[in-house]
Amino acid sequence: MDIYVQLLVNSLQIGAVYVLFSLGLTLIFGVMRIVNFAHGEFFSLAALLIAVAVPWLVDFGAPLPLAYGLAFVGGLCGVMILGRILYEFAFRRFQRDMIGSFVLSVGLALLMQGLFIEIFTGASRKLPTLIDGTVRILGGALTTQRLVLCVIALLVAVAMYWAIASTRLGKALRAVSEDHEAAMLQGIPYRRIAMTGFLLGTLLAAVAGALLAPVVVIGPVIGSAYLIKGFIAVVIGGLGSIPGAIIGSILIAVIESVGGYYFDPSLATIAMFVIVMVVLLVRPAGIMGNG
Amino acid sequence: MMRNFRNALLVAIGALAFGAAPGANAQETLKLGISAPMSGAAAVWGLGMEWISKQAAQSINDAGGVKVGGKTYKFEVVAYDNKYNAAEGTKVAQTLLNRDDCRYIIGGIGTAPVQAMQSLSERKGAIMFTTAWGMSIKGPKFPLTFTQINTPYEVIPPLYSYIKKHNPSIKTVAILNPNDATGKETEAVSRKIWESIGVKVLSSDWYERGTTEFQSIAAKMVGQKPDVIDLGVAPPGDSGVIFKEYKVLGWNGVKVVPAGTSAESMMKIGGDAVEGVYMGLSADFDGAQATPVQRKLNVGMKAAVGEPINVIQIGGYDAVMALKAAMEAANSVEPKAIAAVLPNIVFDTSYGKTAFGGKDSYGSAQHMLVPAIVSQVKGGKLVELERLIPEELTKRLAAAKK
Secondary structure, eight states: OOHHHHHHHHHHHHHHHHHHHHHHHHHHHHHHOOOOTTHHHHHHHHHHHHHHHHHHHHHTTOOHHHHHHHHHHHHHHHHHHHHHHHHHHTGGGGTTOHHHHHHHHHHHHHHHHHHHHHHHOSOOBOOOOSSOOEEEETTEEEEHHHHHHHHHHHHHHHHHHHHHHHSHHHHHHHHHHHOHHHHHHTTOOHHHHHHHHHHHHHHHHHHHHHHHTTTSOBOTTHHHHHHHHHHHHHHHHOTTOHHHHHHHHHHHHHHHHHHHHHTOHHHHHHHHHHHHHHHHHHOTTOSSOOO | OHHHHHHHHHHHHHHHHHHHSOOTTOEEEEEEEEEEOOSSTTHHHHHHHHHHHHHHHHHHHHTTOEEETTEEEEEEEEEEEOTTSHHHHHHHHIIIIIISOOOEEEEEOSHHHHHHHHHHHHHHTOEEEEOOOOGGGSBTTBTTEEEOSOOHHHHHHHHHHHHHHHOTTOOEEEEEEESSHHHHHHHHHHHHHHHHTTOEEEEEEEEOTTOOOOHHHHHHHHHTOOSEEEOTTOOHHHHHHHHHHHHHTTOOSEEEETTOOOHHHHHHHHGGGGTTOEESSOOOTTSTTSOHHHHHHHHHHHHHHSSOOOHHHHHHHHHHHHHHHHHHHHTOOOHHHHHHHGGGOEEEETTEEEEEEOHHHHSSSOEEOOOEEEEEEETTEEEEEEEEOOHHHHHHHHHHHO
């Protein structure tokens, strides 16, 4: 095992999940100027729905890949429905209200965690391996499933970046995040764009949860662990910035991987929080943020 | 007519009052509390303990309840999720002891949340049975705290000795534990025992409970090329994931989990990466050495929770049985009277007759004397290798027969 290559491979596989998670967080902030602490619960719900659906479908006689495919679609749909409901009855009323949305989202997160524990129980679930095997890349080892996850995360990040830069919807999202009043004056339907942005962010969290479901142990509060790291990534990268979210996610993955190897996982976590404090003091907008 | 109505009303009120007053044959319900993780990697311990404790309470209630001082008492089990941390453990302690007025804690899992509970239970005079793996948990300073399963001092010496005897070439070990009170207390014992049997400790690392990505810590440990990896008190959910990471990196040495309980959970998560793992808190409750009670409970547990029983869960059943026996022996439901009697009685548990002992190790007889069991995952199944009855128990049972 070449240790430097292994550390790089570890960073990439950890960072892939953080990228997917933080893209959704930063998009929602950019468009609606709300900090959504319930984002982790979208992630959890997707993973939980898949964890329940796959064994059920397999028991019904579906081949494993088909069961995963159907469960994946079902998981995303379930989360999108939840996201739509929460937007309509909660978040829509707290747009551009940082404090109100913070309190609301924390409350919703606690409510949903309690509901998930009641509905899905607290027991951990592990899905059967979808793609067996281990691959070696330049001496660094990772499972084939994790490699697929990394590739998909990369594709999603590239697609998001292209969509934001080149499509009409992307331009509208950027316009709204820069100056929502000017955007409205230009005829951009702010409410529809805000809802679209929120649902896109929710979808990204759901995709992250669905992709991670086959490779981790799934519990009802799994999203909380990723939420903290996701927030660290977007604060470092810049709230509202897509490239910033990607850079921030990779950075904290490298700190986690290298710090955990040379020192201690706990020290690596402390280092991340120290970096957040430094960023907030020196450049509050983040590495790629605009203020 | 008004006078008849008034008289009828007075009779009805009198009948209600009479019925509500405690009488010689009235039953009271005693709440038995559980503070255990019911979510996260260790959820199987808490969920299973809740189920099995309810079975014990139900069997006692169905047999007529606990008869003390001319009254009959029924048991009711209430369980709360302590999330295996001190903050939640404190909330659970307040809920059980203050809000629910519970005076009997028949299951406390996790040293940190149990310490939070203990700081309140000892002051309030509530008795507590716990699976917590810390020497500091019991002793003369905590007269109302009793352990209901074996702890590192009973588990680790026979486990490590067995491993060394059957793997004589092992010379080095890397240890990993959760970064909390349970991990700290166990690591100190592990390190001492490994070194006493000639196995050098290359490193001792920590991780936070709730960690989902173990790649970096696995790379660090595997990089040292240890002969043995000891996962300490890592719960089944974490152990399975961690062993999988070791396999990805190509390591295949001797694997040990002293607090290894749910072999089935670990196998579901780790697959063939957990083949050969030695475990200190697992038992085959379907096998030849299991008692009929344990076999029956095992069938029920698999149906209810989806997994066989483990040693931590069965501690809940045994604690309920110990509590009943002590109440009847003391002829009192007062926790202090029960605690005074417990070290002196022999009582029935799922293992058969047992007693509380451990005065030489802990300063007072607060440790339930149950067999120390060494097991291993072999061919995808849990195989019990050795079951050691404590010498102190053998002597107590012999003395009780005389």
